[in-house]
Structures are given as structure tokens and as C-alpha cells.
Amino acid sequence: MIHPAWLPSEAFRAIGSRRVLVQGTGPLADTVRHEIAEACARFGGTVVQDRKTAELILSIAGPGGEGFRLGRRGDATVISADGPSGLLNGLFEVVRRGERAFGPALTDERHVPALARRMLDHWDNVDVHPVMGQVERGYSGGSLFWHDGRPRDLGRVRDYARLLAASGVNAVAINNVNVHTTETRLLTDRLTEVAGLASAFRVYGIRVHLSVNFAAPVILGDLPTADPADEAVRAWWKSTTARVHEAVPDLGGYLVKADSEGQPGPFTYGRSHADGANMLAEALEPYGGVVHWRAFVYNHRQDWRDRSTDRARAAHDHFAPLDGTFRDNVILQVKHGPMDFQTREPISPVLLGMPSTRLAVELQVTGEYTGQQRHVCYLPPMWSEVLRAVAGNVSGLAAVSNAGDDPFWTGHPLAQANLYAVGRLAWNPTRDPIAILDEWIDLTFPGASAELRDVLHDLMDESWQTYEQYTAPLGAGFMVRPGHHYGPDVDGYEYTPWGTYHFADRDGVGVDRTVATGTGFTAQYPPLWADRYESLATCPDELLLFFHHVPYGHVLHSGVTVIQHIYDTHFAGAHRVTAMRERWQEAAGLVDPALHARVTERLDEQQRSADEWRDQINTYFYRKSGVPDAHGRPIH
Amino acid sequence: MIHPAWLPSEAFRAIGSRRVLVQGTGPLADTVRHEIAEACARFGGTVVQDRKTAELILSIAGPGGEGFRLGRRGDATVISADGPSGLLNGLFEVVRRGERAFGPALTDERHVPALARRMLDHWDNVDVHPVMGQVERGYSGGSLFWHDGRPRDLGRVRDYARLLAASGVNAVAINNVNVHTTETRLLTDRLTEVAGLASAFRVYGIRVHLSVNFAAPVILGDLPTADPADEAVRAWWKSTTARVHEAVPDLGGYLVKADSEGQPGPFTYGRSHADGANMLAEALEPYGGVVHWRAFVYNHRQDWRDRSTDRARAAHDHFAPLDGTFRDNVILQVKHGPMDFQTREPISPVLLGMPSTRLAVELQVTGEYTGQQRHVCYLPPMWSEVLRAVAGNVSGLAAVSNAGDDPFWTGHPLAQANLYAVGRLAWNPTRDPIAILDEWIDLTFPGASAELRDVLHDLMDESWQTYEQYTAPLGAGFMVRPGHHYGPDVDGYEYTPWGTYHFADRDGVGVDRTVATGTGFTAQYPPLWADRYESLATCPDELLLFFHHVPYGHVLHSGVTVIQHIYDTHFAGAHRVTAMRERWQEAAGLVDPALHARVTERLDEQQRSADEWRDQINTYFYRKSGVPDAHGRPIH
Structure with missing residues (x-):
């Protein structure tokens, strides 16, 4: 028995017991129709064909886009979507509201996502890795996509896609950023596996991205170099990318971990990360694809005796000088803190210091450093702090998924809330994380008693701070x-x-990361931030030992x-x-x-x-x- | 190219250039004849049939035994062996002496081993273990016996057996004391692999021992219990052991790690270690076999917050009360120190406190805690201290081998000396370890210059103390x-x-392991030792932090x-x-x-x-x- 997470059939009662009209064509409209039909079959409602009798009308009113208007027209609740994705997003907004979507008090609202790309990264391996297993830093059983070298049945992938769509996610990267040999072949002779996953995600408006190995031209044996300045290498990526798009026309793009923790990258050839990222961007450009290029670059062979080297400085030192040199379809994907997903870190100065570069903030939903889904640790209060600080600077969010083939999806059932909330916060970073928790409780435990709700809040609201x-x-x-x-x-x-x-x-x-007596890391921040962290008098207690x-x-x-x-x-x-x-x-x-x-x-x-x-x-x-x-x- | 270790062909020059007579029959005499014939073929000597012209005479003069006399009779050097094994041991004594074996100055000497059983334990797995690999704590490549689940060609095993025989070793345990599922089957349907190895070791006078899983009756699916008080279990071990001896009539016996670091044992059934060991001893008794029962039993799930529990106490606490309750063919195998093969430990009090039990001291040749054969660490000075203290109390020595399929046998070429010396010390624990090193240099580097000898001494003599x-x-x-x-x-x-x-x-x-204020471990020693360790005034510096x-x-x-x-x-x-x-x-x-x-x-x-x-x-x-x-x- 797989747990329904935040989409139990009960969540569709309000819709499924009404007369519903869906207007629009295309695969996403079909998905919406299918959802409505299932709900009506269960709860006694009807799919109708004219506006007069409809109690809920979902229609595509614009040429494209993810946003929608929600309001009342006469006795009907109406979703007017900017495009097919908006139709699906509107449907799930109505699901979330339940009966409240149908009262006369409903006022007109316009919903549009704050961040254009709301992506979940999966650190799933095709082959079981001898150390990391099937899913690197996975605490929820195996992969939803692969088992022991072979692709899995897509049924549960579709269920997963549906859950993600209902949370606001519109993109996934399907494989581990540490791309080993077998996984490198997803780009070539294992493309059918990518296409299969893309088909499952596509019907829920989610575009698939592929983690690629920067050295793929060499690893796949086609070329003697992966130098981005080499014409043959550039041609290889172009032709390979063309073939990828024959199999997956709407591929979202590539995700790359380069020159990081042993992964290959442009440094091998004396090239910059802009050189490397731009080469891939050029190959993807004809198809509207993007490169997510990770800024997680640091020296992991540091000598602990050398106190002048500061890992916190690394990403800014590497990337800030490259601001403005990346192509438009490169997205620099930056971990929210300067280190690596610790329970408490300051904001990464890269997110505050690259105004001429498209940025995505990277969060970790999987609980590597936050209790590994054995501890209750509701993370949105942390993410909210991050997103309020950087939402104006970033166009996307990438979050490392905590889902797996566990019956509860996330090992710890309460960790489902993290997966749900990350999509909701990406859609609207100003939301109160505790209000999102309430939303998750409403959906996941339909008709939850006040008592249960209190217990869940007591366990979860401050669980990050407790951890x-x-x-x-x-x-x-x-x-x-x-x-x-x-x-x-x-x-x-x-x-x-x-x-x-x-x-x-x-x-x-x-x-000591001060300018005065330490590594000088504080100087990577804009002046107000830098002053605050530099001084013992103003540095917040919770970051004291990070800076002093x-x-x-x-x-x-x-x-x-x-x-x-x-x-x-x-x-x-x-x-x-x-x-x-x-x-x-x-x-x-x-x-x-x-x-x-x-x-x-x-x-x-x-x-x-x-x-x-x-x-x-x-x-x-x-x-x-x-x-x-x-x-x-x-x-x- | 496999390095010849301490038996390069040059080591046989003195013998191989002479007229040699071998008297005696049986497989070991055949081995000696074969060695002589090979040497003579290489260096121009002759195998002769009468005593008159012989320059070297090797004969079996007694009914059995490993000892021999060495002396001159007229112009001939004569080995008079107590039995077939003595003949082989005598041969290698002549090899070690080289030309010095043939001078008129040679006086009569009698050589007998101080310790009856001089065994090398191999922590080799049949299947590659996911964490420990092919050889647990092995630093010399793969196993000499198995590769990835299959037995290897026996050619190199014979070469290994020959090296061991030349060092004084007369027993091996072929598989890891942590006996996993596949390895448990060596006792039953994989017996032919044991027989194959036994045939390779047998021609060099070395008896094979088998590490067995105490829960084998359960693991192999034959019985619901492994309780040593259960008649069906006792019968199982008897019939299984009978079948083992049909395949390997001269099996040395079993080696058992029970109730230790997760291995099963008699504690599961509320029985004592004497109950467990005696059951196996009873099964082996008809065939002259012995049980090596390891005393390495301690709580490896200790709470670090509990300062009253002292791992150093564990073996003595467990086993000393059982003194006198083991059958005659049980050998309690005791690590030399109370902990686990650290660079410096006191002698295990078990070795000083079980006068009515047959004991073997266990040493670790493989460099788990002593540099893992990446560091030069000549261990005989440590072993010599141990053996001088306990030689009178023990009848055997078991040493964990450091050999593997590395071309130099031991990863670090100079670690060969540890493998050589452990056999030599087991034969004669009073030998000066530096004299043994000289012996090893003579054999391994024939004709070594004084310069090379000095370099090797400078590197090796005090390398343990340096480490x-x-x-x-x-x-x-x-x-x-x-x-x-x-x-x-x-x-x-x-x-x-x-x-x-x-x-x-x-x-x-x-x-603090004192009686006065600590865990009381010192009280496990005989009075003179206890007083010495208990007092800060007399505790030796090098053990200060072990006791205080x-x-x-x-x-x-x-x-x-x-x-x-x-x-x-x-x-x-x-x-x-x-x-x-x-x-x-x-x-x-x-x-x-x-x-x-x-x-x-x-x-x-x-x-x-x-x-x-x-x-x-x-x-x-x-x-x-x-x-x-x-x-x-x-x-x-």
C-alpha cells in the first residue's frame, strides 16, 4: 500500500461532487479532464459541457503561462488560466481550497509563480553505487526511476509527478549530479529511459532535465578531449543534444556538477566555468533548453593546517568574477549557504553578488545534515528565511528531493511536508511556512481534528530549531x-x-571569517551584510561561530x-x-x-x-x- | 613476475652444487628430494645413492616429529630427522646456513620447535565482502586462495606453502574468522576447495584448518538451533566433521570466533564458551583435530558514557573462570594484548592466568594498526617481548598473515620480513629479532653488500619504535x-x-585501570605484574596511559x-x-x-x-x- 501523501482521493471530494466544465485542448487539459472525471466518478459529480449549469469552470483563457485567475462568476467558481499549465495549477488550487473554493465569499485572485523554474533534483543512480547506493543521500528506500541498473515501471513515477504538480513543481532533474559511467549513457544509448520518464512527467506539466558528465565526449569514447574550446567537442555536444531532443523534444536542459569533489570540468583544460557552461548552453539554445551549472566548486583536498584557505569563500571566489559572462540560457545553481546544507548557515554571498547572471537557489529537501528523515525536521522555516532574502535575485529554485520507493515516499511520513512545502515556497516565497504546514495537514489528513492538528504543529513547527x-x-x-x-x-x-x-x-x-583578523569571507557580502557579520556586536548569535x-x-x-x-x-x-x-x-x-x-x-x-x-x-x-x-x- | 621472497634460487646454491643423499620415504621425503633435484639441476650438484660420496645426507632417523639433528660425519653434513617433517625442516636449516653448513667447524646441534603448532590465520573471504573486500584487513592485493567467489589456481599456493615451511610454519587457517554465508559452505558442499588447498599445503608439511561458523547447523538450513546442548546439534557436528575428514583426512581442526563482534556463539543459547568449544572438540577428537577457540570476546555495543565497563577486562572476565573446563583438544587462542593488536599493549592477563588450559598466542602480522604495509614496521621486537613473557604458558602461536596476491607477496616488500620472522620466532621465541632480520636479509638478498645490510638495518631495526x-x-x-x-x-x-x-x-x-581508583583491570594480573602496573612509580612509561x-x-x-x-x-x-x-x-x-x-x-x-x-x-x-x-x- 502506497501512502497517498497530500493527494488522498478525499482531497477531491469538493470538486468531485459538483458539475464541472473543462474548456481547452491539449495534453494538460486532458490531464485535468481525467482528474475531474475520476473525482466525479468517486463522489457523484458530473462533467458538463455548458457554462450555464456548471459549478466549477476551468478554462484556458490565454496563449500560455502557468498563472491563473480564480474567482466567482454567478454561482460558479471559475479558473481562467494563462495557458495549459495554468489550468493544471488552477485545478490544484481548487483542490487545496476544498469546499472553501465554492463559497460566494470567494474574491477574485490572480496567481502567478514567483519563480519561473521550480525544480526537484534527484540524486538517483542507474547502477547501485558501491558506497552511495541507489540514491545518493537518499533516506527513503530505493529510486523511483531505477532499480539495480534497470528502469522501473512508470506507474509510480506518474503518481509522483502528480504529487509534484500539486505542490507547484514544474521541473525535475532525474539523475545524480555525480554522473558515473552508466549514467553518462543516459545522454546517448539509454535515451529511451529518459524519454519514458519524460512522458510520465509531461502529463503533469513537468519538464525533465538530465544531469550530464562534462567529460561525456571522452567517457563515451568518441573524442580524446572534452575541452570546451575544441571545435570537435562543441560539435559533439550539438549533435548529441540534437539527438536527445529527437527523443525528448521538451527536455528542460542539462544539470552539471563540474570540477567539484572529483567530477571533471573545464579546469582540466584551463578553461573557465563560463566557457564550459556556455558551450552546453549553445548546444541547448535551439531547443529552448537551459544549463543548470552548479556553483558548488571548492578545494576538497585542502590541508587542515592551512588556515588561510576558507571553503566558505570558494563559490564566490570562483564565480563572482564571471558575472555577466554566462549566456542567457545558463542558470548558475547556488546552494543557499556558502558551505553545504548545514542546519544553520548564512546566505551564500553568490546569491547576493551576481546581478548579471541568472541564478537558481539550491535547497536540500533530503535530510543529509538534518536528521536523515529519522528525525522530525520541518525545514520550511529555514527555507523561508533564505527565500525572503534572495527571491528578488533568483529566477529559479532547485531542491534535492527526499522521495524514494518507500511506502510513505519519504521514509519519515512527516518528511512529506518538506517535499510538499518546497514547491509551495518556490511558487510563493513570501508564504508563511506554518500556513503551508496547515495546508499540508488539510490535504494529507482530510478532516483532521483540532487535536491531531495541534499534535502535528507541536511536533513540526519548531522541529528545525529543536534539531x-x-x-x-x-x-x-x-x-x-x-x-x-x-x-x-x-x-x-x-x-x-x-x-x-x-x-x-x-x-x-x-x-574567524572577518576581514579584520580572519579569512576575509565577510567582505564577499554587500556592505550592510558584511558589517553585520564582521562585528561581534551585530553578528546574530545563531551564526556567531560561523563568523567568529x-x-x-x-x-x-x-x-x-x-x-x-x-x-x-x-x-x-x-x-x-x-x-x-x-x-x-x-x-x-x-x-x-x-x-x-x-x-x-x-x-x-x-x-x-x-x-x-x-x-x-x-x-x-x-x-x-x-x-x-x-x-x-x-x-x- | 612474482618476487621469490626468502627463497630465491640462489639460496640453494650451496646445496645444489654438492653431492646429496636423501634417505626416507613418503610425501615429505619426496618434497625434499624434489627440492634437492631442482637445486642440483641448477647448480651442478648430484643426487647420490650412497653415503660414501655424499657431502650432504638428509635422513629420517626416527618415527616422527619436527625436530632434527645437524652435524658433521666425516666430510659430510648430516641431518638426522625425527620424522618426515623434521627432514623438511632440516633441509631449510641447511638452506639458511648456505656454505656455512658445510664447514668442518659445524658442531652437533639439535633443533626442536618450542611451540608445537605454528599457525598462520588467513582472513580471506570466498566472496568479496562489500566492506572488507576479498581479504579482511588485507593490504597485499587479493587472496591467494580465492578470487571473486571462485578458488584460484593452486600453483602460487604451493609457492606460498614452500615459503611458509621454510620459515617454520606448520599450520594454516585458510578462511576468515568472520565466516559469512558462502564461507560457511566450505564445511559442506565447498569441501573440494578445502581439499585442494590442503593438497597444496600438505607437501610442505602444513596442515590446513578451517574457520567455521558456530551457527552453521542453522545457516546451512539443517537444524532450527545451534545449541551445543542439543543432541541433534552435537550429532550434526559429528557427522559433518566425519565428512570433512573423508575429504581432508589430515585437517588440523576448526578455528572459531564466537559471540564476538556480531558473530554467533553459545551465548545465544545460554551456554558457556566451554560448552561451545567442547562440542566441536568432541567432534574433532576421533581425527586428532583441535579447536582453536578465540578469546576475543567483548561488548562492542558499549556505552561510552559508562566508565565502569572496561574492554581490556573482557577476555579475562569471560574465560579465566572457565580454566580447566575445556577438553584437551581445545586451544584457547588469545590476542597478545587485552585490546586489539595496538602498537603497544601490555600482555593479555589471559595468557598468564589459565594454567589448566591449552593456550595459543595470537599475533597480527598484517599491519592493521601498524601502518598497513605502507609504513616500514618490523614487528618482531614487539613479538619477542610478548613471546619471552608467555612462551612457557602457550603451546602454539597463531598469526594473522600479511600475504596476498601482490607480486611482492606483502605489499611493502620489507613486510616480507614480518611474515618470515613470525615463523622463526614461533620455532624459537628466544631468538634475537635482529638476528632473524639478518637471516632474512641473507636469504632475500643473496650476497647482500655490507652497505645494503646497513641500509636495511637502519630502516627496519627500530621501525616499530619509530611508528x-x-x-x-x-x-x-x-x-x-x-x-x-x-x-x-x-x-x-x-x-x-x-x-x-x-x-x-x-x-x-x-x-585509569587501577584497582585503587579505576576499572580494576590490573587485578587480573599475577601479583608482581599487578603491582608494577598499579603504581605510577613502577608502571613503565610506554604503558602509562594504558593504565593511568x-x-x-x-x-x-x-x-x-x-x-x-x-x-x-x-x-x-x-x-x-x-x-x-x-x-x-x-x-x-x-x-x-x-x-x-x-x-x-x-x-x-x-x-x-x-x-x-x-x-x-x-x-x-x-x-x-x-x-x-x-x-x-x-x-x-
Whole structure:
């Protein structure tokens, strides 16, 4: 039994019990008609052919576009869509509103997405990778697309596409950005697999993108070089891209991780990333395709003894000088923070410093560093902070999916909310993340009692902050076990080549990234931001150790010392998990027993893990600082 | 080209240029005849049939046994062997002596092995293990016995058997003590593979032993339980063992890792290890076989917060109460130290405290914790200390082999010396390890110049102490990267379930294992030993942190503080590696260029790694202690 996530059939009751008219032609209008027909068959409504009797009218009123108007005309609720995609988006808006879509109080509203491209990236491998498995950083079972080297049945892919469409997503990248040999062939002799997936996503208005290997001309054995200045290489990409579009005419484009963590790239040939990205953009241009070029480029062979190199600086150092040199159909895809999806990071200065480049912000829905879907961690409050800061600078959002072939889609059933919300925030970054959570609850638990709603809010609203409390303190980041990144290991990355340090000693902790005495990272920000982070007086507490190395006795704006803050938050965070576990028991009988059991099991693990985090972090810093807890709580 | 190790054809020149008589019948006499014939064919000697003209006479003079007499009778050198094995051992003694075996100065000597069973354990898997690979903790390429699920050609196995015989080894365990499903079947439907290997080892007087899975009756699907008190289980082992002996009549016996690191064992059924071992011993008894039962039993799911549990205590706690309850053909196989093959450990108290049990001491030739055959680390000085202490208490030695299908057998060519020496020490534990090194040099580099000999001594004599200098200090142990165990990670195991801690804080470091204030481990030793370790006044410096938690300012017997000792030894150790590298360049032209290149490449890595160890350990303890180096050397 696959869980219906936020589209249980009950969610269509309000529509399915009415007389509905759908006007328009084409595959997306057909999809809408099909959805309506299914709903009416279930709930007793009727598909009608004239406006007079219709209670819901969905029509394509414009030449194209994803937006729509919603309003009342007489006794009917009307969706007037800008184009076929708008029709589908309008349908799901009505689904979300349920009965509220049909009251006379409904006023005219116009809905258009804030971000043009709202993409989910899938780190799925075709072949099972010996270390990373079927899905890199996947915590929800296997891939929805491939199993052990072979494509899977498309039935569930269509269900997945439908869920994504209902959340506002309009693009997917289907394969891992680390493109291994087999996956490189998706571009050539495995194109039928791409075409199959594209057909499943297409009926829900979602365009498929392909992660490609920059060295594909070499790896596939066709050429001796992948140099973007080489005419044969450019011709290879053009002809290869032409063949790709014969199989998938509406391919969205390519996604590239180049010169990053061992992946090949233009640096091999002494070329810039603009050279590399522009070559692919040129090949895609005739088809309206784009290149998503990841800005995740840094030295992962750093010497920990070299304190002048700062990984946080890397993306800006590499890319800011290239501003204005990318072709129009290149989208620079930038992780939201300067490091790598930590629980707390400042905004990446790249997102604030490349005005002449198309940018997409990259978020991580899969919980690599945020509890791996074993912990409750509702991330939209974090994403909301990011998106409010950068929405004006970016034209797209790319989010690494947390879905897999797990019956609950996301391992932890409550992690479905992250998948749902990321699309909703991409559509409208100003939405209140807690209001989105309510929307998700309404859809996922139709007719949820006030009691259940309260339990879910108690578990989820502040779960990100709770997770932050018991893990790495004050923006320090990366205190996880190397490799799998689950659970605490304070020094796990401290003496490694990955550039992720905290520099804790017996006197203090934190990374000095100031201009005055540190790595100068703060200077990568616009002046107001830079001043705020540079000064201890204005740097926000939650980012203190990201920007400054301070003594354990340093007093935070909150009034407590750094060391006491560490103890306090770690005791508090683990304690809040205890409260969450107890609270969840009150939901027994209010939700599907299988779902309840799954969440219970995950909360047990979250408790064990939170206690382990609390004790390791507290013991580590007590051993270093020698400062006892002011409240005498047990530190081992 | 496979390197000939310590049996290059040149090693047989003295024999092969003489008139040789071999008297005796049977397969081992045939082997000796074959060796002689080959040597004579190469060097112009003759196999003769009468004593009058013989210059070398090898004869079987007794009914059986591994010993032999060596002496002169007239103009002939004579080996009078106690039995067929003695004949082979005598041959290799003559090989080792070369021309010196034929001088008139040779006096009568009797040679008998000190330890009856001198065994090499192979941690080879049939199937490639997803984490551990073909050979668990193997650093010399693949297995000599299996490749990717299939048995290999026996040619090289015979060469290996010959090398082992020439070093004094008379037993091997062919498969990993972690017996996975495929390997469990070696006991039943894969018996022909065991028989094949046994045939290759047999002609060199080496008996094959099989690692078995205690749960084999269940895993192979024959029975619902493996309870040693169950009559059906006992009958299963008897009939299975009977079938094994039909295929391999001279099987040495079984080797078992039970109730250890996830392996099944008698604890599952509420039985003791004596119950488990005796059941197998009973099945083997009719065939003269023995059970090697490993004492490596501890809680590997320990809570690091629980300071009362001490892994060092585990083997003695488990096994000492069972003294006298094992059958005569059970051999308890005990790691030399109480932990797990660290560079420096005290002797295991089990080896000193089970007078009514047959014991074998287990050593690790493969360099899991001693540089993994990337570092020069000649281990016999450590083994010699161990064996001098326990030789009177043990009847056997089991050593985990460091050989694989690498062209140099052992990855690092100089690691061949460890493989050679472990057999020689098992034969005679009182031998000077540096004299054994000379013996190995003579055989491996025939006609080695004084210059080459000096270089090799400079590199190898103190290489174990050098390795100790730049790794974990003063007996602390386990400051390695979890999982692969290569390179430094001071806190890598500090907050884990493995029971391997150092408890370093800002004030001091070490594990208090005293009776007075610690875990009481010292009380497991006989009184003189216990007193020595219990008292700070008498505890040897090199084991200080194994037995005591002391402040960084504690003054060692050597006169320096603990913290200064850490700095001094780490700078000195890494510096000695630099000297070794330079010294090795002087051997260019004195040895085979391929061997020279391989050692050079390994020394480069050893230097990098030693510098990394030096810097991580020094930085870690500087950050904790805040005490600067008295000599102002760079600490990062």
C-alpha cells in the first residue's frame, strides 16, 4: 500500500461532487479532464459541457503561462488560466481550497509563480553505487526511476509527478549530479529511459532535465578531449543534444556538477566555468533548453593546517568574477549557504553578488545534515528565511528531493511536508511556512481534528530549531560522522581535507571569517551584510561561530555565555524530543496505524540520537573548556 | 613476475652444487628430494645413492616429529630427522646456513620447535565482502586462495606453502574468522576447495584448518538451533566433521570466533564458551583435530558514557573462570594484548592466568594498526617481548598473515620480513629479532653488500619504535580513523560503542585501570605484574596511559612531562622517517629496481602519513592542554 501523501482521493471530494466544465485542448487539459472525471466518478459529480449549469469552470483563457485567475462568476467558481499549465495549477488550487473554493465569499485572485523554474533534483543512480547506493543521500528506500541498473515501471513515477504538480513543481532533474559511467549513457544509448520518464512527467506539466558528465565526449569514447574550446567537442555536444531532443523534444536542459569533489570540468583544460557552461548552453539554445551549472566548486583536498584557505569563500571566489559572462540560457545553481546544507548557515554571498547572471537557489529537501528523515525536521522555516532574502535575485529554485520507493515516499511520513512545502515556497516565497504546514495537514489528513492538528504543529513547527539545539551549536556546522553524516562526531572533519573546521581548543571555538583578523569571507557580502557579520556586536548569535572565534566565556546577545548556551540548548533540545515523543502518543487512533507506528519508531531513534548528540557535544566542550554546567546537570 | 621472497634460487646454491643423499620415504621425503633435484639441476650438484660420496645426507632417523639433528660425519653434513617433517625442516636449516653448513667447524646441534603448532590465520573471504573486500584487513592485493567467489589456481599456493615451511610454519587457517554465508559452505558442499588447498599445503608439511561458523547447523538450513546442548546439534557436528575428514583426512581442526563482534556463539543459547568449544572438540577428537577457540570476546555495543565497563577486562572476565573446563583438544587462542593488536599493549592477563588450559598466542602480522604495509614496521621486537613473557604458558602461536596476491607477496616488500620472522620466532621465541632480520636479509638478498645490510638495518631495526613515536602515545592506542584504521583520528573512537577510549580533557589523558581508583583491570594480573602496573612509580612509561589517567604535567621516568613527551616523540618519529627515506636512496642499484621503486613509493606515503600523525596529535594535545612545545617547534 502506497501512502497517498497530500493527494488522498478525499482531497477531491469538493470538486468531485459538483458539475464541472473543462474548456481547452491539449495534453494538460486532458490531464485535468481525467482528474475531474475520476473525482466525479468517486463522489457523484458530473462533467458538463455548458457554462450555464456548471459549478466549477476551468478554462484556458490565454496563449500560455502557468498563472491563473480564480474567482466567482454567478454561482460558479471559475479558473481562467494563462495557458495549459495554468489550468493544471488552477485545478490544484481548487483542490487545496476544498469546499472553501465554492463559497460566494470567494474574491477574485490572480496567481502567478514567483519563480519561473521550480525544480526537484534527484540524486538517483542507474547502477547501485558501491558506497552511495541507489540514491545518493537518499533516506527513503530505493529510486523511483531505477532499480539495480534497470528502469522501473512508470506507474509510480506518474503518481509522483502528480504529487509534484500539486505542490507547484514544474521541473525535475532525474539523475545524480555525480554522473558515473552508466549514467553518462543516459545522454546517448539509454535515451529511451529518459524519454519514458519524460512522458510520465509531461502529463503533469513537468519538464525533465538530465544531469550530464562534462567529460561525456571522452567517457563515451568518441573524442580524446572534452575541452570546451575544441571545435570537435562543441560539435559533439550539438549533435548529441540534437539527438536527445529527437527523443525528448521538451527536455528542460542539462544539470552539471563540474570540477567539484572529483567530477571533471573545464579546469582540466584551463578553461573557465563560463566557457564550459556556455558551450552546453549553445548546444541547448535551439531547443529552448537551459544549463543548470552548479556553483558548488571548492578545494576538497585542502590541508587542515592551512588556515588561510576558507571553503566558505570558494563559490564566490570562483564565480563572482564571471558575472555577466554566462549566456542567457545558463542558470548558475547556488546552494543557499556558502558551505553545504548545514542546519544553520548564512546566505551564500553568490546569491547576493551576481546581478548579471541568472541564478537558481539550491535547497536540500533530503535530510543529509538534518536528521536523515529519522528525525522530525520541518525545514520550511529555514527555507523561508533564505527565500525572503534572495527571491528578488533568483529566477529559479532547485531542491534535492527526499522521495524514494518507500511506502510513505519519504521514509519519515512527516518528511512529506518538506517535499510538499518546497514547491509551495518556490511558487510563493513570501508564504508563511506554518500556513503551508496547515495546508499540508488539510490535504494529507482530510478532516483532521483540532487535536491531531495541534499534535502535528507541536511536533513540526519548531522541529528545525529543536534539531539545531541538540546538534552543532551557533552555526559551527559539520560535527557529524564523516561519510554517512548521521550522528555526532565533533572532530570528525576537524583534521580532514574537506575544509570544514571549528577550531575548538581549551580557550574557545569558532572560525574567524572577518576581514579584520580572519579569512576575509565577510567582505564577499554587500556592505550592510558584511558589517553585520564582521562585528561581534551585530553578528546574530545563531551564526556567531560561523563568523567568529570566541572564548567560551563570551556573552551572547541572549545574555548567556557560549559554553552555557551549548549546555542549555543541548539539554533543552533533547528534552523537547522527549516531549515530542509523548505528544505523538496522543495521536494514536487519530491517524492510520501504520503511519503512527512508523513515526513512533522514528521518534524512538530521534530520542536515542538526540541524547547521543547532547552527551557528546556537552562532554566534548566540557573536556575542552573545563567549565561546569551552571545548573549541575549530568555531563559525562 | 612474482618476487621469490626468502627463497630465491640462489639460496640453494650451496646445496645444489654438492653431492646429496636423501634417505626416507613418503610425501615429505619426496618434497625434499624434489627440492634437492631442482637445486642440483641448477647448480651442478648430484643426487647420490650412497653415503660414501655424499657431502650432504638428509635422513629420517626416527618415527616422527619436527625436530632434527645437524652435524658433521666425516666430510659430510648430516641431518638426522625425527620424522618426515623434521627432514623438511632440516633441509631449510641447511638452506639458511648456505656454505656455512658445510664447514668442518659445524658442531652437533639439535633443533626442536618450542611451540608445537605454528599457525598462520588467513582472513580471506570466498566472496568479496562489500566492506572488507576479498581479504579482511588485507593490504597485499587479493587472496591467494580465492578470487571473486571462485578458488584460484593452486600453483602460487604451493609457492606460498614452500615459503611458509621454510620459515617454520606448520599450520594454516585458510578462511576468515568472520565466516559469512558462502564461507560457511566450505564445511559442506565447498569441501573440494578445502581439499585442494590442503593438497597444496600438505607437501610442505602444513596442515590446513578451517574457520567455521558456530551457527552453521542453522545457516546451512539443517537444524532450527545451534545449541551445543542439543543432541541433534552435537550429532550434526559429528557427522559433518566425519565428512570433512573423508575429504581432508589430515585437517588440523576448526578455528572459531564466537559471540564476538556480531558473530554467533553459545551465548545465544545460554551456554558457556566451554560448552561451545567442547562440542566441536568432541567432534574433532576421533581425527586428532583441535579447536582453536578465540578469546576475543567483548561488548562492542558499549556505552561510552559508562566508565565502569572496561574492554581490556573482557577476555579475562569471560574465560579465566572457565580454566580447566575445556577438553584437551581445545586451544584457547588469545590476542597478545587485552585490546586489539595496538602498537603497544601490555600482555593479555589471559595468557598468564589459565594454567589448566591449552593456550595459543595470537599475533597480527598484517599491519592493521601498524601502518598497513605502507609504513616500514618490523614487528618482531614487539613479538619477542610478548613471546619471552608467555612462551612457557602457550603451546602454539597463531598469526594473522600479511600475504596476498601482490607480486611482492606483502605489499611493502620489507613486510616480507614480518611474515618470515613470525615463523622463526614461533620455532624459537628466544631468538634475537635482529638476528632473524639478518637471516632474512641473507636469504632475500643473496650476497647482500655490507652497505645494503646497513641500509636495511637502519630502516627496519627500530621501525616499530619509530611508528610508535609518531602515532598514539604512551600506550593510549586507538587514535585511528574508524573503519579502515589507517591514519590519525584522535577522537575517532572516543564516543563510540567499541570500548576504546583515552579520556583526554584539558587537564590530562589516559585510562585509569587501577584497582585503587579505576576499572580494576590490573587485578587480573599475577601479583608482581599487578603491582608494577598499579603504581605510577613502577608502571613503565610506554604503558602509562594504558593504565593511568595523568595530568599533562606528570613527569615520566624519562624525566620529561607527558605533554612534552608527546611533542618530542612526534617530532622525532616523523623526522626519523625523513632519515629513512634519504637512507633508502642509497640502496638504489643495490636491489632489484622494481623493489626499490616500490619501497620508495611506500616511504613517500609513510612520510606524508607520519607528518599527518605528528601534526594531528600535537595539535590535538596542544589545543587541549594549552601547553606550548618547550622547543618552539611548529604546532598548527
